[in-house]
Amino acid sequence: MSRLRGLWARFRARRIAVAGLVVVVLLALAALGAPLLAPADPLAQPDPVALQNQPPSPEHPLGTDRFSRDVMSRLLYGARVSLGIGAAAALLAAVIGAGVGVAAGLGSPLVDQLLMRGVDVALALPRVFLLLLVLALWEGAPAGVVIVLLAVTGWFPTSRVVRALVQRLREAEFVQAARALGAGRWGLVRRHLLPHLAPAVIVAATLDVGNIILLESGLSYLGLGIRPPAPSWGNMILDGKDQLFSTPWVAAAPGLALLVTVVAFNLVGDGLQDALDPRSEK
Amino acid sequence: MTTPVRPYAGTPVRDLLEVDALTVHFTRRTGLFGSHREIVQAVNGVTLAVGRQETLGLVGESGCGKTTLARAVLRLVDKTSGTARFDGQDLFALAPAELRRMRRRLQIVFQDPYASLNPRMTIGAAIREGLTIHKLAEGAAADRRVRELLEEVGLSADAAHGYPHEFSGGQRQRAGIARALAVEPELLVCDEPVSALDVSVQAQVLNLLMDLQARRGLSYLFISHDLAVVRHVAPRVAVMYLGRIVEEGPAEALYARPRHPYTQALLSAVPVPDPVTQRPRIVLPGDPPSPVNPPPGCPFHPRCQHSAKDQTCMSVRPELEERAPGLRAACHKG
Amino acid sequence: MSGPDATPGGPLLEIADLRVTFATGDGVARAVDGVDLVVEAGETVGLVGESGCGKSVTALAVLRLVEHPGHIAHGSRVRFEGRDLLALADRDIRAVRGNHLALIFQEPATALNPVLTIGSQIAEVIRTHQHGSRAEAKRRALEMLRAVGIPDAERRADGYAHQLSGGMRQRVLIAIALACRPHLVIADEPTTALDVTIQAEILELLDGLQRQMGMAVLLITHNLGLVAERTRRVYVMYAGQIVEEAGTEALFAAPLHPYTQGLMAAVPRLDQLRERLAAIPGQVPPATAWPGGCRFHPRCPFAFDRCNAEMPPLLPSGDGRKARCWLVEDEAYRGTGVPAHRDQQGEGGGAP
Numbered sequence: 001m002s003r004l005r006g007l008w009a010r011f012r013a014r015r016i017a018v019a020g021l022v023v024v025v026l027l028a029l030a031a032l033g034a035p036l037l038a039p040a041d042p043l044a045q046p047d048p049v050a051l052q053n054q055p056p057s058p059e060h061p062l063g064t065d066r067f068s069r070d071v072m073s074r075l076l077y078g079a080r081v082s083l084g085i086g087a088a089a090a091l092l093a094a095v096i097g098a099g100v101g102v103a104a105g106l107g108s109p110l111v112d113q114l115l116m117r118g119v120d121v122a123l124a125l126p127r128v129f130l131l132l133l134v135l136a137l138w139e140g141a142p143a144g145v146v147i148v149l150l151a152v153t154g155w156f157p158t159s160r161v162v163r164a165l166v167q168r169l170r171e172a173e174f175v176q177a178a179r180a181l182g183a184g185r186w187g188l189v190r191r192h193l194l195p196h197l198a199p200a201v202i203v204a205a206t207l208d209v210g211n212i213i214l215l216e217s218g219l220s221y222l223g224l225g226i227r228p229p230a231p232s233w234g235n236m237i238l239d240g241k242d243q244l245f246s247t248p249w250v251a252a253a254p255g256l257a258l259l260v261t262v263v264a265f266n267l268v269g270d271g272l273q274d275a276l277d278p279r280s281e282k
Numbered sequence: 283m284t285t286p287v288r289p290y291a292g293t294p295v296r297d298l299l300e301v302d303a304l305t306v307h308f309t310r311r312t313g314l315f316g317s318h319r320e321i322v323q324a325v326n327g328v329t330l331a332v333g334r335q336e337t338l339g340l341v342g343e344s345g346c347g348k349t350t351l352a353r354a355v356l357r358l359v360d361k362t363s364g365t366a367r368f369d370g371q372d373l374f375a376l377a378p379a380e381l382r383r384m385r386r387r388l389q390i391v392f393q394d395p396y397a398s399l400n401p402r403m404t405i406g407a408a409i410r411e412g413l414t415i416h417k418l419a420e421g422a423a424a425d426r427r428v429r430e431l432l433e434e435v436g437l438s439a440d441a442a443h444g445y446p447h448e449f450s451g452g453q454r455q456r457a458g459i460a461r462a463l464a465v466e467p468e469l470l471v472c473d474e475p476v477s478a479l480d481v482s483v484q485a486q487v488l489n490l491l492m493d494l495q496a497r498r499g500l501s502y503l504f505i506s507h508d509l510a511v512v513r514h515v516a517p518r519v520a521v522m523y524l525g526r527i528v529e530e531g532p533a534e535a536l537y538a539r540p541r542h543p544y545t546q547a548l549l550s551a552v553p554v555p556d557p558v559t560q561r562p563r564i565v566l567p568g569d570p571p572s573p574v575n576p577p578p579g580c581p582f583h584p585r586c587q588h589s590a591k592d593q594t595c596m597s598v599r600p601e602l603e604e605r606a607p608g609l610r611a612a613c614h615k616g
Numbered sequence: 617m618s619g620p621d622a623t624p625g626g627p628l629l630e631i632a633d634l635r636v637t638f639a640t641g642d643g644v645a646r647a648v649d650g651v652d653l654v655v656e657a658g659e660t661v662g663l664v665g666e667s668g669c670g671k672s673v674t675a676l677a678v679l680r681l682v683e684h685p686g687h688i689a690h691g692s693r694v695r696f697e698g699r700d701l702l703a704l705a706d707r708d709i710r711a712v713r714g715n716h717l718a719l720i721f722q723e724p725a726t727a728l729n730p731v732l733t734i735g736s737q738i739a740e741v742i743r744t745h746q747h748g749s750r751a752e753a754k755r756r757a758l759e760m761l762r763a764v765g766i767p768d769a770e771r772r773a774d775g776y777a778h779q780l781s782g783g784m785r786q787r788v789l790i791a792i793a794l795a796c797r798p799h800l801v802i803a804d805e806p807t808t809a810l811d812v813t814i815q816a817e818i819l820e821l822l823d824g825l826q827r828q829m830g831m832a833v834l835l836i837t838h839n840l841g842l843v844a845e846r847t848r849r850v851y852v853m854y855a856g857q858i859v860e861e862a863g864t865e866a867l868f869a870a871p872l873h874p875y876t877q878g879l880m881a882a883v884p885r886l887d888q889l890r891e892r893l894a895a896i897p898g899q900v901p902p903a904t905a906w907p908g909g910c911r912f913h914p915r916c917p918f919a920f921d922r923c924n925a926e927m928p929p930l931l932p933s934g935d936g937r938k939a940r941c942w943l944v945e946d947e948a949y950r951g952t953g954v955p956a957h958r959d960q961q962g963e964g965g966g967a968p
Binding site: 343344450452453480481482483484485486488489492507508509510511513514537547548549550551552553554555556557558559563565566567568569570 | 767884893
Binding site: 172173174176177178179180181182183184187191192195196 | 402
């Protein structure tokens with residue numbers, strides 16, 4: 001697969017993107033290995049009085065919060081939440097967006113218009129507002145619902161990109177050649193369209209992860225996402241915000257983690273976009 | 283390359299491809315918000331035929347409709363009226379399953395070796411696609427067939443693992459030919475197959491096409507704007523202008539004494555690699571016409587340099603009429 | 617060999633030992649590798665070659681338009697009207713471009729700015745070099761549009777490129793190139809993207825303007841027919857080098873270099889019907905790996921031992937012609953175009 005190797009070579013050439021990739025990989029490992037890496041149970045409150053608000057120490061590398069819960073453990077388990085929801089929602093959004101994009105791109109002008117005007121309307125609605133509305137009305141929504149909501153409100157840009165690509169590819173000579181050979185619609189989509197769409201969709205999804213993680217954190221911060229005591233970076237910041245100056249580590253740790261994560265995903269997404277640039281593939 | 287002997291009119295021998303008064307019009311939206319609709323009369327009543335194991339050359343410049351004609355014959359675009367029959371069967375009346383079977387018999391080779399191959403598919407996969415679609419071979423048998431085809435077009439067997447960008451224009455074009463041959467067609471529509479290639483590579487691919495025709499008994503509808511190339515490959519030639527055939531006949535006669543003013547101008551415009559011989563040059567004024575608004579009467583009259591051009595030319599559309607044995611031209615004066 | 621109006625004090629354009637390299641992922645590409653070329657005032661010279669031979673890069677190098685990762689090597693010289701263009705300061709070379717030396721590009725579709733009016737693009741060239749008033753430049757621009765045969769010039773001058781057909785755009789490009797009445801025009805495949813009838817028109821136009829303005833033209837093309845009809849002298853280029861130079865008539869009557877012979881045999885001709893085209897086997901090697909010895913030898917039907925071992929220089933064959941081939945030293949070959957050793961085929965030709 002010399003093309004994959006070529007892709008990797010181009011990606012590797014941008015060192016900052018590689019840095020981002022390293023961070024993402026470390027994060028994924030940390031999230032996966034949370035049970036092994038966490039010094040304590042993230043929910044345990046060993047001594048709510050004596051051990052509350054402890055600064056970082058050997059037993060508690062990132063200190064404790066006001067419920068004497070170990071911040072580091074909560075951070076690692078929180079990573080699971082953020083990355084898990086981020087990846088799942090981004091993936092789901094990518095699939096929905098690509099599906100709609102292909103349907104609009106290949107369909108009759110009527111179908112195309114209907115779908116795309118629908119997307120236009122949806123894009124006009126503020127995503128955050130919708131999320132807030134639904135989650136405020138639905139108390140205690142489980143993580144699965146949050147994922148679906150995030151995906152369902154976020155697939156629109158992908159669908160437009162995919163539709164544009166499909167429309168262009170439709171006229172491509174190699175697609176005409178395949179039609180002349182007798183390829184049916186599904187054959188065309190599978191053999192000719194998807195390989196071309198994959199890069200754009202992957203890039204869009206990667207960039208979206210950062211966005212979704214931020215959204216989820218924001219929702220949790222507002223008390224609408226992951227509810228305490230389950231840890232999420234968002235609700236950790238909520239916990240620590242009132243004591244920013246007295247016990248900064250409680251809010252700073254998740255805050256910093258968020259920053260680093262989102263930037264890392266964006267760097268990887270940008271790097272992928274450059275590496276997948278069709279101009280460099282000739 | 284001899285002109286095939288045609289049986290006398292009584293014998294019901296069918297030509298392989300028969301196009302009768304085929305017309306293809308497109309609607310196009312232009313203007314600020316797509317408010318303005320215009321009709322592009324790409325192909326206007328074209329009648330032609332390609333016999334078995336025969337090559338018909340189709341010559342014309344950009345905008346004449348030859349590419350649209352090619353695509354219509356392959357049912358890649360819809361017709362507006364007229365018929366196109368392959369081996370007696372109406373191509374536009376076929377049910378999807380029948381159409382798919384029919385696609386094996388007519389194939390196309392495109393002009394642009396860079397665009398006609400999927401850049402993300404290996405050459406081998408591209409050739410194999412036809413075999414898969416028509417269930418001609420699978421697995422190891424398919425691989426073998428791919429290798430055979432590659433060798434037949436002059437590429438090495440390991441080209442199958444390569445991607446299009448690793449090959450030169452000439453090699454890609456050969457791959458495109460192999461892909462078309464995979465389904466064992468009887469007629470190949472060659473749409474400017476060598477125009478994008480360098481001179482020396484052009485010669486290689488033309489020789490290949492000639493060899494393949496002899497070996498496989500193929501028919502060609504050979505479309506090109508390059509008159510010298512068409513002269514080399516086609517014993518019969520049709521000249522297209524603004525969606526219509528304006529002249530057609532045996533190549534020798536047509537090239538030696540063209541009857542239609544457009545053909546005359548076209549031939550005089552071709553630069554010949556001979557610095558010594560002076561040829562009279564007919565320079566056509568103005569732009570090539572747009573198929574959106576073809577002029578009334580003869581489509582060529584606005585640019586025609588014929589001394590006897592008159593009102594008839596501007597109002598009455600000329601039909602193809604025989605001017606010499608086998609040679610027909612659509613001109614009131616020619 | 618000097619042209620009909622040899623400029624006293626030297627030729628109009630003299631390229632000496634031009635070398636241009638490109639740094640690529642696969643190594644250094646020696647796109648132009650020691651080219652010598654001369655154009656006298658008022659004459660039309662052809663530079664013929666296929667893609668990858670370096671002819672377009674040569675044109676760009678003359679105007680110092682070669683950009684990173686391309687690099688014009690140190691020993692190269694491009695003398696135009698007595699001055700070395702490669703040694704000029706930026707400001708001075710800009711004063712030459714478009715003014716005394718103009719370039720007509722191949723692709724009329726992309727060479728014009730889509731958001732500026734046609735008239736303003738012509739006027740821009742005029743004002744850059746001739747510091748007149750805006751009105752004066754506009755007037756001259758209109759004049760040029762009419763000179764290149766664009767009907768309804770006033771309206772077109774206020775219009776945009778997308779409203780014009782390919783042939784019209786090429787005329788506009790010619791108008792821009794000729795606006796300051798250059799002494800030399802380098803036309804790089806000026807009609808390749810155009811239909812044959814339009815091509816004829818454009819070339820007639822160029823011919824007429826050339827005679828009118830007394831310009832010299834360096835016509836770069838792969839089309840042998842164009843070269844035969846429009847040029848007085850020809851240079852044939854292959855693999856970054858000039859492989860043959862001769863007067864046009866002489867070249868077509870008796871091409872000396874096997875590559876030139878191959879090209880002529882491979883072109884289908886209106887005036888001669890041939891059973892089979894004599895294709896040159898193989899393909900052009902990549903510029904990062906030119907073959908050793910004569911660069912054409914792997915594809916040459918006449919190649920013998922010396923061809924592999926030593927690169928031939930441009931050898932004179934009398935009457936001002938030159939060819940980069942060892943066979944030129946053989947008098948019999950010069951007469952017949954068939955080498956003596958052809959009968960005992962040595963290590964000739966390469967595999968296709």
